[in-house]
Amino acid sequence: MEIQNNLVILQEIFKICVLYPYGEESRIVLLDEDIRKQEERVQQVRKKLEEALMADILSRAADAEAVDLEVDSGDDA
DSSP: OHHHHHHHHHHHHHIIIIIOTTOHHHHHHHHHHHHHHHHHHHHHHHHHHHHHHHHHHHHHHHHHHHHHHHHHHHHHO
8 A cells, every 4th residue: 555655656746847847737838839839840841841842843954954955966966
């Protein structure tokens, strides 16, 4: 019985010190803020990915155009 009581006390201490060091209410606020920050990071990464993909598409188009010009000028020679 005493071991069970000690286990319950240890679980409560764990909750207070580790899970909710600033109280349960503040942890919920922190989680909401964490989610907002993560959403901002996701949007930033998506924008960078979009820019990188656009740059890749333009680069490939320019390379393809350069190859076409080389082929065209090679036919004239």
